[in-house]
Amino acid sequence: EPEVTQTPSHQVTQMGQEVILRCVPISNHLYFYWYRQILGQKVEFLVSFYNNEISEKSEIFDDQFSVERPDGSNFTLKIRSTKLEDSAMYFCASRVGTGDYEQYFGPGTRLTVT
Amino acid sequence: GENVEQHPSTLSVQEGDSAVIKCTYSDSASNYFPWYKQELGKRPQLIIDIRSNVGEKKDQRIAVTLNKTAKHFSLHITETQPEDSAVYFCAAPSSSNTGKLIFGQGTTLQVKP
Numbered sequence: 001e002p003e004v005t006q007t008p009s010h011q012v013t014q015m016g017q018e019v020i021l022r023c024v025p026i027s028n029h030l031y032f033y034w035y036r037q038i039l040g041q042k043v044e045f046l047v048s049f050y051n052n053e054i055s056e057k058s059e060i061f062d063d064q065f066s067v068e069r070p071d072g073s074n075f076t077l078k079i080r081s082t083k084l085e086d087s088a089m090y091f092c093a094s095r096v097g098t099g100d101y102e103q104y105f106g107p108g109t110r111l112t113v114t
Numbered sequence: 115g116e117n118v119e120q121h122p123s124t125l126s127v128q129e130g131d132s133a134v135i136k137c138t139y140s141d142s143a144s145n146y147f148p149w150y151k152q153e154l155g156k157r158p159q160l161i162i163d164i165r166s167n168v169g170e171k172k173d174q175r176i177a178v179t180l181n182k183t184a185k186h187f188s189l190h191i192t193e194t195q196p197e198d199s200a201v202y203f204c205a206a207p208s209s210s211n212t213g214k215l216i217f218g219q220g221t222t223l224q225v226k227p
Contacts, residue, residue, distance in 0.1 A: 031212075031213055033213075033214065033215075035215075041219075041220075042203065042217045042218065042219045042220050043158060043203060043205075043215075043217040044217070045208075045214045045215065045216070048212040048213065048214050050212070055212045056210050056212040056214055091157060091158070095213060101146040101148075101163075101207060101213060102148070102160060102163065103148075103160075103213070103215060104160075105150075105157040105158050105159070106157060107156070107157045108156075108157055
């Protein structure tokens with residue numbers, strides 16, 4: 001069964017550094033999402049992406065964040081200058097398209113900012 | 115605004131007992147209600163979902179009920195087993211039409227053998 005994949009599984013970085021989290025959504029899916037989960041808390045929406053552009057972003061998704069789909073398969077989340085409070089699990093998700101609501105989550109990247 | 119409330123935050127049951135987790139949502143336009151199970155350090159996994167045109171859906175030991183008038187939906191797990199122990203999240207899509215999911219706060223279910 002096709003799965004969403006994410007790399008790396010764990011990223012440790014120093015405050016102020018840039019990180020890029022990578023995702024490969026399921027190949028025939030058209031809608032892509034990033035969510036964040038701080039340890040012990042709920043999953044929070046960051047951004048949605050469709051037709052090569054951001055369709056919605058949350059208050060968390062400020063100017064330090066950006067997303068890209070540089071080719072036909074990868075979907076990346078970049079944090080330009082990491083802060084301690086960016087430490088969290090970041091999940092990528094994708095879904096097929098209109099009328100099919102089910103979102104498939106990747107295994108997540110644990111980001112630790114020191 | 116968009117909001118999903120989930121109760122209880124923790125639930126402890128004996129193996130074989132039933133467990134019920136409840137969620138309420140604020141957006142009356144929501145029409146899809148998934149439940150995710152998340153084991154420690156793992157991704158949320160969809161275990162069951164329901165569309166707004168039905169009131170109940172069952173899959174073996176798991177069922178979900180939906181009351182659109184009251185804007186709440188519930189997860190029912192019967193004959194619980196230790197491997198059901200996990201954090202369960204309900205979710206509902208926002209009205210923004212992007213498909214983004216608003217998650218509840220999560221319920222930590224512990225099934226004691």
